[in-house]
Amino acid sequence: MNKAGRHDLIKAMIRQEKIGRQTDIQQGLEARGVVGTQTTLSRDLRELGVIKIHENGRSFYSLAIEEERVNFIQLLAQYAYKVDRASFILVLHSELGEAALMANIIDAEKPETILGTLAGANTLLVICRDDVAAQQVEAEINYYLN
Structure with missing residues (x-):
């Protein structure tokens, strides 16, 4: 899968679920047939403007910047x-x-x-x-x- 497709998949996952760890995102990608390194995932999250927000004592990723x-x-x-x-x-x-x-x-x-x-x-x-x-x-x- 190319970078744009991977970004779309990451955004969809973050919109649909409250994900708190990069490893959860990586496992979700792998379950969908997309294998990548933690370094690539970190870069993707930074490029997408993903941030962590806190709610009810938990933190999770959010698409901050549309x-x-x-x-x-x-x-x-x-x-x-x-x-x-x-x-x-x-x-x-x-x-x-x-x-x-x-x-x-x-x-x-x-x-x-x-x-x-x-x-x-x-x-x-x-x-x-x-x-x-x-x-x-x-x-x-x-x-x-x-």
């Missing part, structure tokens, strides 16, 4: 230097005067994971649909901050 969201998240990460989360609320920290700009970016994109924003001078309050959505958005932004 193609249409990459530019949106990258743009936010250009202005934010830190993200804090409390349940379903995120606080994005920025330089003075940039919080309103980040709010405009989010409002223009209208992501379904975010219900609304409230901008101060250098912090942006982002209200997400639920805890899982907040974790995902936080992880996506941190992916580009780190």
Whole structure:
């Protein structure tokens, strides 16, 4: 199987199941007739923008960055230097005067994971649909901050 086919299979597995370990993904691929090394799998996960999110004391892989969201998240990460989360609320920290700009970016994109924003001078309050959505958005932004 070629790389694109393998990527599609990995994405399908992650969307359908809560997978917590790379070895589980590798075993799932092997069960579907795709044999590869752990190094190749790690590279695939990185290229796909796969992240780990935490829910109810467990961590599992998630497709953080869908193609249409990459530019949106990258743009936010250009202005934010830190993200804090409390349940379903995120606080994005920025330089003075940039919080309103980040709010405009989010409002223009209208992501379904975010219900609304409230901008101060250098912090942006982002209200997400639920805890899982907040974790995902936080992880996506941190992916580009780190």
